[in-house]
Amino acid sequence: MFRKYRRFLKGLSTNWVGTAGVVLTTSAFVLFIFMEALRLLGIVTNAYVGLISYMVLPGLFLLGLALIPVGWWIYRKGTGRSTAELLSERFDPEILQPKATGSRLVATIAVLTLVNVLFLGAGGARMLHFMDEPVFCGTACHRVMHPEWITYQDSPHARVKCVGCHVGEGAEALVDAKLNGLWQIVSATFDLYERPIPTPVHQLRPARETCEKCHWPDKFHGSRVKTFPRFGFDRESTPSYTALSLKIGSGTGEQRGEIHWHVAEANEVRYASRNDERETMLWVEVRKGDDFWRFTNRKIEQEETGAVRTMDCVDCHNRATHVYEDPERAIDERIHRGELDLSIPYLKREALAALTSGYADTAAATAGIRNALTGVYARRFRAETAALQESIEDAVGVLQALYRRNVHPLMNVSWNPYPDHRGHRGGSGCFRCHNPDLVDAYGEPIPYDCTLCHSFLSYDSSAPFAFLEAPDSTSADFSMHAYLRDEFLRSASR
Ligand code: HEC
Ligand code: HEC
Ligand code: HEC
Numbered sequence: 001m002f003r004k005y006r007r008f009l010k011g012l013s014t015n016w017v018g019t020a021g022v023v024l025t026t027s028a029f030v031l032f033i034f035m036e037a038l039r040l041l042g043i044v045t046n047a048y049v050g051l052i053s054y055m056v057l058p059g060l061f062l063l064g065l066a067l068i069p070v071g072w073w074i075y076r077k078g079t080g081r082s083t084a085e086l087l088s089e090r091f092d093p094e095i096l097q098p099k100a101t102g103s104r105l106v107a108t109i110a111v112l113t114l115v116n117v118l119f120l121g122a123g124g125a126r127m128l129h130f131m132d133e134p135v136f137c138g139t140a141c142h143r144v145m146h147p148e149w150i151t152y153q154d155s156p157h158a159r160v161k162c163v164g165c166h167v168g169e170g171a172e173a174l175v176d177a178k179l180n181g182l183w184q185i186v187s188a189t190f191d192l193y194e195r196p197i198p199t200p201v202h203q204l205r206p207a208r209e210t211c212e213k214c215h216w217p218d219k220f221h222g223s224r225v226k227t228f229p230r231f232g233f234d235r236e237s238t239p240s241y242t243a244l245s246l247k248i249g250s251g252t253g254e255q256r257g258e259i260h261w262h263v264a265e266a267n268e269v270r271y272a273s274r275n276d277e278r279e280t281m282l283w284v285e286v287r288k289g290d291d292f293w294r295f296t297n298r299k300i301e302q303e304e305t306g307a308v309r310t311m312d313c314v315d316c317h318n319r320a321t322h323v324y325e326d327p328e329r330a331i332d333e334r335i336h337r338g339e340l341d342l343s344i345p346y347l348k349r350e351a352l353a354a355l356t357s358g359y360a361d362t363a364a365a366t367a368g369i370r371n372a373l374t375g376v377y378a379r380r381f382r383a384e385t386a387a388l389q390e391s392i393e394d395a396v397g398v399l400q401a402l403y404r405r406n407v408h409p410l411m412n413v414s415w416n417p418y419p420d421h422r423g424h425r426g427g428s429g430c431f432r433c434h435n436p437d438l439v440d441a442y443g444e445p446i447p448y449d450c451t452l453c454h455s456f457l458s459y460d461s462s463a464p465f466a467f468l469e470a471p472d473s474t475s476a477d478f479s480m481h482a483y484l485r486d487e488f489l490r491s492a493s494r
């Protein structure tokens with residue numbers, strides 16, 4: 001059997017083109033089976049190996065298949081003889097013998113074609129499946145997706161596949177994404193992509209097909225207490241706290257004044273923005289059943305137009321997964337979590353200086369952060385910090401990790417490259433719409449008073465419990481229900 005197959009292959013190896021075809025096809029096939037075995041046994045899991053076995057090998061296999069007839073054609077032209085003559089010369093007479101059902105050559109080719117189709121089909125299916133794996137999306141194009149891959153692994157969605165948000169369900173989504181993916185492979189190969197990758201991502205699937213498969217928009221209710229700890233630049237890095245009770249309900253029915261109202265089943269908020277960048281709004285309109293009202297930007301000429309977008313989760317949660325940190329906030333948070341030792345003098349000031357002194361690349365930063373931090377404490381605070389060597393050493397490690405997590409020089413991603421639309425830092429986020437410029441027909445703006453979206457439990461106070469110190473305060477900020485206070489105490493004691 002094997003001898004016959006070998007002779008058959010030899011018959012196809014008419015000249016170097018045909019031989020190359022045979023060698024390519026056979027070795028791609030054998031290698032594929034081999035790699036697949038290694039992968040099934042769990043010996044290799046690397047994305048590049050997957051990329052080679054699912055894209056390159058079937059490609060080489062096809063190329064080989066195409067070369068064989070080309071080789072034959074050249075061979076036939078070169079010899080100037082008829083196909084029948086050449087066939088009987090190159091192949092076993094046995095294989096050519098006509099049987100009742102036709103020549104065996106035809107049968108052999110038919111069987112081999114079937115094997116090819118099965119092989120390519122199985123390879124293709126495995127490839128599509130593999131391309132859905134986050135490790136493929138995150139690492140196959142090497143540095144292109146590096147920032148997103150790193151931030152993804154450190155996010156609440158680290159167990160959600162990239163395609164769960166970026167592709168969505170159904171055949172149409174799949175085809176769209178693969179076509180898009182082809183372009184991405186081309187641009188990654190020829191270095192045509194922008195750095196950092198620009199946002200907003202216009203091809204993101206609608207949130208109804210992605211986020212809403214797991215989060216149910218009408219089911220948000222109650223409030224969420226969130227504490228924002230800050231540390232000072234003084235010797236003690238004195239803490240101060242702002243604590244908010246965010247009104248995260250969806251305000252369904254007649255109830256109003258809640259954050260997820262925009263995406264509740266009954267409501268639709270649409271808008272157009274300058275250059276479709278979703279930063280400066282041209283107009284915003286609300287549809288609610290038969291009701292309809294519209295706000296226009298009084299600072300913008302109304303001739304300006306932009307694509308109309310229906311607001312969804314991503315208009316606020318644009319950083320639900322790829323969360324890049326601001327250096328100062330990141331340090332505040334690490335101190336708050338106890339990862340940095342507050343007994344180090346001028347901890348906040350020196351940590352921030354070491355972290356942000358402008359390094360050329362990650363290697364320079366790794367060395368630079370160590371030199372800066374250990375240097376300053378050895379030079380200026382030697383006596384006081386002799387006993388704190390271990391804490392300083394830990395701090396070096398924490399800061400180096402912070403740098404690696406957030407800064408990706410190869411993609412021009414430096415500190416905090418993308419705006420976060422969840423709050424209103426720098427006047428962006430919610431204030432893109434909730435501001436005095438967007439007004440309705442009566443000149444009334446979209447509301448923006450400071451307690452529309454949150455109550456203040458404390459503001460820049462020495463303790464997040466500030467409201468407890470003024471329990472009988474009559475100010476609106478402090479007037480909260482007892483259950484809210486309990487909820488806050490529970491969350492603060494966690
Ligand atoms: C939970 C949903 C979710 C998952 C999972 C997810 N992403 Fe994203 N991704 C988003 C959203 C939302 C945006 C921001 C869109 C915007 O700003 O317009 C985004 C943006 C991006 C961008 C554009 C640059 C940027 O940082 O905004 C890239 C590239 C990207 N994602 C790649 C990935 C890769 C690779 C994975 C898997 C390793 C992944 N994403 C997993 C939701 C997700
Ligand atoms: C496959 C399911 C799934 C999908 C799809 C998904 N999420 Fe989530 N999301 C989760 C889970 C599970 C958590 C809770 C994680 C935890 O508690 O650590 C979560 C948490 C969150 C949180 C809270 C994060 C925090 O810091 O507390 C937000 C906000 C969020 N998701 C928004 C989104 C948005 C926006 C999308 C679409 C772009 C999305 N999710 C898509 C499963 C999903
Ligand atoms: C694209 C524009 C837009 C953005 C961005 C936006 N909103 Fe709104 N929001 C509106 C509009 C329009 C209304 C309805 C105002 C009205 O008719 O009174 C509204 C209403 C609200 C309400 C009151 C809901 C109710 O029941 O009346 C809250 C609370 C709210 N938004 C919170 C937020 C928060 C928090 C953010 C940022 C995380 C935000 N919004 C971002 C457009 C926006």
Ligand code: HEC
Pocket residue numbers: 207211212215216217224226246248259260262263311312313314315316317422423
């Ligand atoms: C108008 C802006 C806005 C829109 C639109 C929006 N969210 Fe939110 N969402 C917020 C804010 C603000 C919070 C408060 C929590 C925070 O700041 O981390 C929040 C909190 C959450 C949380 C955490 C809730 C908790 O109990 O802690 C989840 C999950 C979430 N959103 C998912 C979604 C999903 C899914 C959608 C789309 C259906 C969506 N959000 C649409 C602004 C928005």
Ligand code: HEC
Pocket residue numbers: 226228242244246422423424425430431434447448449450451452453454
């Ligand atoms: C349209 C809704 C909305 C309005 C109006 C609003 N806020 Fe906020 N604010 C938010 C949300 C949402 C967050 C939470 C951001 C986050 O989770 O990071 C926030 C966070 C904050 C924080 C903590 C932020 C930080 O990073 O330290 C402060 C302080 C604050 N708001 C003050 C104000 C003041 C003052 C006003 C009135 C001028 C105001 N807010 C009006 C939605 C709003």
